[in-house]
Amino acid sequence: MTDHVDTAWAPAGEARDGHRPIPASSAWRPGDHPGQRRFAHVGVIPLEGDPRGELDVTLAYETWGELNEARDNAVYVAHAFTGDSHVVGAAGPGHLTGGWWEDLVGPGKVIDTDRYFVVSANVVGGCQGSTGPAHPHPEDGRPWGSSFPYVTLHDQVVAEARLADLLGVDVWALVIGPSMGGMRAVEWAATFPERVRAIGAIGTTAATTADQISWHAAQAAAIRLDPGFHGGDYYDRPDGEGPHHGLGLARVIAHTTYRSAPELNERFGRSVQDGDPLRPEGFFAVESYLDHHADKLARRFDANAYLRMLHAINTHDVGRGRGGVEAALSRYEGEALVVAIDSDRLFPLSDAERLAGALPRAELVVLHSEIGHDGFLVPESGLNDAVAGLLDRVAVGAAA
Amino acid sequence: MTDHVDTAWAPAGEARDGHRPIPASSAWRPGDHPGQRRFAHVGVIPLEGDPRGELDVTLAYETWGELNEARDNAVYVAHAFTGDSHVVGAAGPGHLTGGWWEDLVGPGKVIDTDRYFVVSANVVGGCQGSTGPAHPHPEDGRPWGSSFPYVTLHDQVVAEARLADLLGVDVWALVIGPSMGGMRAVEWAATFPERVRAIGAIGTTAATTADQISWHAAQAAAIRLDPGFHGGDYYDRPDGEGPHHGLGLARVIAHTTYRSAPELNERFGRSVQDGDPLRPEGFFAVESYLDHHADKLARRFDANAYLRMLHAINTHDVGRGRGGVEAALSRYEGEALVVAIDSDRLFPLSDAERLAGALPRAELVVLHSEIGHDGFLVPESGLNDAVAGLLDRVAVGAAA
Numbered sequence: 001m002t003d004h005v006d007t008a009w010a011p012a013g014e015a016r017d018g019h020r021p022i023p024a025s026s027a028w029r030p031g032d033h034p035g036q037r038r039f040a041h042v043g044v045i046p047l048e049g050d051p052r053g054e055l056d057v058t059l060a061y062e063t064w065g066e067l068n069e070a071r072d073n074a075v076y077v078a079h080a081f082t083g084d085s086h087v088v089g090a091a092g093p094g095h096l097t098g099g100w101w102e103d104l105v106g107p108g109k110v111i112d113t114d115r116y117f118v119v120s121a122n123v124v125g126g127c128q129g130s131t132g133p134a135h136p137h138p139e140d141g142r143p144w145g146s147s148f149p150y151v152t153l154h155d156q157v158v159a160e161a162r163l164a165d166l167l168g169v170d171v172w173a174l175v176i177g178p179s180m181g182g183m184r185a186v187e188w189a190a191t192f193p194e195r196v197r198a199i200g201a202i203g204t205t206a207a208t209t210a211d212q213i214s215w216h217a218a219q220a221a222a223i224r225l226d227p228g229f230h231g232g233d234y235y236d237r238p239d240g241e242g243p244h245h246g247l248g249l250a251r252v253i254a255h256t257t258y259r260s261a262p263e264l265n266e267r268f269g270r271s272v273q274d275g276d277p278l279r280p281e282g283f284f285a286v287e288s289y290l291d292h293h294a295d296k297l298a299r300r301f302d303a304n305a306y307l308r309m310l311h312a313i314n315t316h317d318v319g320r321g322r323g324g325v326e327a328a329l330s331r332y333e334g335e336a337l338v339v340a341i342d343s344d345r346l347f348p349l350s351d352a353e354r355l356a357g358a359l360p361r362a363e364l365v366v367l368h369s370e371i372g373h374d375g376f377l378v379p380e381s382g383l384n385d386a387v388a389g390l391l392d393r394v395a396v397g398a399a400a
Numbered sequence: 401m402t403d404h405v406d407t408a409w410a411p412a413g414e415a416r417d418g419h420r421p422i423p424a425s426s427a428w429r430p431g432d433h434p435g436q437r438r439f440a441h442v443g444v445i446p447l448e449g450d451p452r453g454e455l456d457v458t459l460a461y462e463t464w465g466e467l468n469e470a471r472d473n474a475v476y477v478a479h480a481f482t483g484d485s486h487v488v489g490a491a492g493p494g495h496l497t498g499g500w501w502e503d504l505v506g507p508g509k510v511i512d513t514d515r516y517f518v519v520s521a522n523v524v525g526g527c528q529g530s531t532g533p534a535h536p537h538p539e540d541g542r543p544w545g546s547s548f549p550y551v552t553l554h555d556q557v558v559a560e561a562r563l564a565d566l567l568g569v570d571v572w573a574l575v576i577g578p579s580m581g582g583m584r585a586v587e588w589a590a591t592f593p594e595r596v597r598a599i600g601a602i603g604t605t606a607a608t609t610a611d612q613i614s615w616h617a618a619q620a621a622a623i624r625l626d627p628g629f630h631g632g633d634y635y636d637r638p639d640g641e642g643p644h645h646g647l648g649l650a651r652v653i654a655h656t657t658y659r660s661a662p663e664l665n666e667r668f669g670r671s672v673q674d675g676d677p678l679r680p681e682g683f684f685a686v687e688s689y690l691d692h693h694a695d696k697l698a699r700r701f702d703a704n705a706y707l708r709m710l711h712a713i714n715t716h717d718v719g720r721g722r723g724g725v726e727a728a729l730s731r732y733e734g735e736a737l738v739v740a741i742d743s744d745r746l747f748p749l750s751d752a753e754r755l756a757g758a759l760p761r762a763e764l765v766v767l768h769s770e771i772g773h774d775g776f777l778v779p780e781s782g783l784n785d786a787v788a789g790l791l792d793r794v795a796v797g798a799a800a
Contacts, residue, residue, distance in 0.1 A: 207670060208670070209661070209664075209665045209669075209670075210664040210665045210667070210668035210669055210670070210686040211656075211661035211665055213670075213684050214664060214686055214687075215656060217652060218618075218649060218652045218690075221648075221652065222622060222625065222649060225625050225626055225646060225649060227627040245621075245625055246625060248621075249621045249622060249625060252614075252617060253618045253653060256614045256618065261609070261611035261745075261748065264611045265610045267610070268610035269609075270607060270609075284610070284613050284617075284714065286610040286614055286617070287613065287617045290614060290618075314684065317670060345661075345745070
């Protein structure tokens with residue numbers, strides 16, 4: 001019943017406490033190997049919610065392909081919560097994981113990097129190279145930690161627009177992303193409607209719901225409960241291993257919301273990891289699977305960044321200060337593809353229906369998947385065809 | 401949008417850190433006011449899973465009504481996870497909460513205590529008076545804590561059968577319960593099929609699923625992450641306040657699974673507790689609501705008992721050692737009522753269908769409720785009519 005990928009992993013406990021220690025933070029920090037990242041100082045951006053009101057921002061980003069002379073072939077890929085700018089490419093120095101959307105993006109793919117100029121930046125407040133809580137504070141050079149502002153998705157999109165300016169992209173042919181990336185695509189449509197010809201919003205919502213906020217509340221509490229969190233100032237402590245247990249627990253909660261119950265039941269059932277079916281905790285195969293995902297995230301993410309992302313998602317309401325969701329999106333005249341996954345229990349179809357209903361020119365596509373929210377990463381779900389159709393409608397693609 | 405019950409409560413943070421300290425454990429302990437409890441020393445019971453193999457057990461229980469001469473009017477009410485024996489009655493000394501099933505049980509109610517002899521015992525391993533981790537170890541008189549065995553639902557049912565012996569109940573007219581209580585009703589049918597004329601299994605399952613185990617894994621990890629847990633030996637520490645933050649977080653996760661997403665969304669939406677919609681965490685009304693439930697549970701439960709209950713539920717598989725669920729239940733010739741709540745996302749309809757399919761004489765009733773799993777507590781859901789029908793079928797009720 002269990003997947004071959006997971007059975008290779010150590011049983012619960014060992015996976016977390018194994019021989020390879022987990023660092024206090026797995027954030028990329030200035031001085032680390034840049035990998036494929038480039039860096040753009042986009043300057044001081046205003047902050048919606050932070051009392052300090054502004055933040056000096058550098059974005060770490062990656063690009064593929066070339067901007068054509070008409071400058072009409074640029075596509076922005078907005079990464080999800082724990083995602084990053086490494087949309088395409090191998091894992092290696094500077095990149096802990098390989099490209100996460102290579103089924104959709106690359107040479108000869110639907111978002112064809114031989115035709116399109118593809119850009120993806122790491123979000124402000126994250127941990128993959130853009131200005132974030134693990135970075136040195138400009139005044140004392142020590143990590144921001146607890147003092148890093150709680151940015152919003154709107155703040156992040158404002159920074160992304162500054163990057164577009166620097167890259168010479170006046171108008172994106174397409175801004176597309178899954179989950180939190182889809183929220184930013186929607187925020188782009190509301191904030192800069194004249195700068196986007198099409199958006200692709202996958203497994204996402206126009207305004208985060210109480211149910212989603214509930215799951216996020218548990219994740220934030222898990223991080224803060226970890227004695228290694230130290231209020232957010234856990235970097236470079238000689239006595240601390242960081243809040244990786246809390247971060248891991250946050251991931252366990254999140255990961256369960258990302259998968260469907262039928263998929264978990266079908267895949268793991270009541271299978272056990274060893275011969276003792278009544279041992280307390282940690283013996284069910286599904287527990288080992290979740291523990292593996294906890295461990296994996298703790299080795300590639302940063303707890304303060306995780307809290308900033310939760311906040312950005314929780315405060316996501318494209319209608320805030322704009323007279324509501326419908327009013328906010330009515331000004332957007334571009335094309336829109338809204339994709340729901342039928343088994344998604346975190347972002348249910350009703351969220352996609354509301355979003356599509358508020359966008360003047362939206363196509364709503366419901367993908368079939370057993371997996372749940374994570375189903376957007378599965379190529380055979382039909383996502384690629386839907387995106388190809390969207391690109392056809394905006395008639396992008398003059399060769400570079 | 402918010403419910404009047406919740407708006408009376410302090411905002412998040414204050415609810416947990418308010419002026420009334422939370423004890424290290426809210427377990428009932430020997431010497432505390434007994435309330436309506438009686439106590440029965442049921443003796444040494446075998447333990448399925450613990451290497452020590454046995455446990456000397458005293459059960460704390462309550463009764464209502466009288467056993468009739470024919471001794472055929474006894475009803476056993478099996479409480480849920482964090483429930484207790486106080487099915488009927490006011491809160492007061494010894495009882496932190498009022499009767500939890502007064503809509504169904506009491507004088508003139510469907511389970512009429514003027515006709516039936518109703519019994520409910522607190523489970524072994526719990527924290528409401530029966531032998532449990534907060535109780536003194538028989539050898540040194542200090543709390544069991546971490547050394548308390550991980551009991552199973554089968555162990556609990558064996559202890560309940562001993563209590564039935566002592567009370568002169570050879571055969572229950574009905575064993576009924578919600579959630580974990582329903583699991584024990586099912587376990588009764590498999591372990592003592594000749595001693596039960598009817599079971600009522602509400603919002604429950606024949607064998608706990610991978611999805612349910614996943615939610616439980618997060619809850620167990622939350623308790624263990626709390627630095628106040630001290631490996632389970634947190635009782636009576638001069639330096640410790642107990643793992644109530646971890647226990648509270650476990651409750652936040654659990655409570656979210658107990659409610660439906662549409663109910664949370666309808667009830668709370670994106671309402672905020674104060675005027676600042678971009679404050680980091682703790683400002684959404686739904687967060688305050690969850691925090692209130694965290695606080696409430698920490699004031700009435702014990703973290704070690706919570707872990708024992710998780711284990712008992714996770715290891716629940718009525719077919720274990722019996723050739724599977726269907727074989728285990730095929731020997732039971734009594735009546736069965738299996739109730740699903742249509743909005744229950746923790747114990748979905750498919751679980752009830754499987755359970756009803758395995759019981760030779762089962763009626764499956766699907767209740768409509770917006771609430772989710774917790775919907776079994778709502779009287780207008782139709783539960784009372786379904787139970788009344790079940791009691792009619794077993795023709796119980798000669799006057800005492």
